[in-house]
Amino acid sequence: MKIPFTKMHGIGNSYIYINAITHEFDASTFNELAKDVSNVHTGIGSDGLIVIHSSDAAEIGMRIFNKDGSEGQSCGNGLRCAAKYAYEHQLVASSLFQIETKAAIVTVEVYGDRACIDRVTVNLGSPSLNRSSIPMIGPDDNQVIAERFDVASHALNVTGLFLGNPNALFFVEAIEEAPIHELGALITDDPRFPDRVNVGFIEIISRNEMKYSVWERGSGVTEACGTGASAAVVAAVLNGFIDKGTDVTVHLSGGDLDIQWADDDHVWMTGPAVTTIQGVFYWKRQALKE
Numbered sequence: 001m002k003i004p005f006t007k008m009h010g011i012g013n014s015y016i017y018i019n020a021i022t023h024e025f026d027a028s029t030f031n032e033l034a035k036d037v038s039n040v041h042t043g044i045g046s047d048g049l050i051v052i053h054s055s056d057a058a059e060i061g062m063r064i065f066n067k068d069g070s071e072g073q074s075c076g077n078g079l080r081c082a083a084k085y086a087y088e089h090q091l092v093a094s095s096l097f098q099i100e101t102k103a104a105i106v107t108v109e110v111y112g113d114r115a116c117i118d119r120v121t122v123n124l125g126s127p128s129l130n131r132s133s134i135p136m137i138g139p140d141d142n143q144v145i146a147e148r149f150d151v152a153s154h155a156l157n158v159t160g161l162f163l164g165n166p167n168a169l170f171f172v173e174a175i176e177e178a179p180i181h182e183l184g185a186l187i188t189d190d191p192r193f194p195d196r197v198n199v200g201f202i203e204i205i206s207r208n209e210m211k212y213s214v215w216e217r218g219s220g221v222t223e224a225c226g227t228g229a230s231a232a233v234v235a236a237v238l239n240g241f242i243d244k245g246t247d248v249t250v251h252l253s254g255g256d257l258d259i260q261w262a263d264d265d266h267v268w269m270t271g272p273a274v275t276t277i278q279g280v281f282y283w284k285r286q287a288l289k290e
């Protein structure tokens, strides 16, 4: 079966995008398709699969599947790329429009002319801060801010929150020393997080600049995670390192994002969106309905 695809990335966080508006897909194949396209040896190579689909609630909808086939609720870097794709392919009329995700309906704005969008802003909405909304198991339903978190032989402090996806955030002195490879897989699958969790490490540089590294739920280490970086800014405010309403530059392995947790409680993220490949994936299974 030949599946038309576009490969795009937001600061190195790459996904294979398929258009379920112009093609009718069998949705039961998406988990397996995500694993197969992501494989760098036998597929295309990516952090997962993003399906752009029609929506009754917004101009378009988007679903995100990780490298291991699991489905996430949102994707910050993917939203910027889906917005670019939708505008350039004339799936939407205006440069300001809404995208439905499993987590929320978010507003996006693309910048540039229709042939070449290079930057996109996403309003991710308000973070959910109570323990049950992460979700995380624990003694109460309070906010989880710098709470003692023992894992392996490490005594860490975790700040937890939901912003499009569940996030567990840890502050470190130097990002190069973050125990991401040692602890990423352990924390993402820790039973205290019943839906699993994205694991982020943050180094504060100043009151408007930070570094952030991530172990993504379902994909492992990636170059960047847009919802995770946005959650990291919220965590930095909750811990008193940054003031709410400040424009923050977040440095990730793949590049920079501009993020603000605004006074109206919405989190705004701006960054690039890039198309790298368009092609046809030859898949062993039937995915398109004929």
Ligand SMILES: N[C@@H](CCC[C@H](N)C(=O)O)C(=O)O
Pocket: 013, 064, 066, 071, 072, 073, 074, 075, 076, 077, 078, 165, 166, 198, 216, 217, 218, 219, 224, 225, 226, 227, 228
């Ligand atoms: N890379 C994404 C997040 C993708 C989903 C995540 N791994 C999850 O399952 O929660 C981003 O840019 O936000």
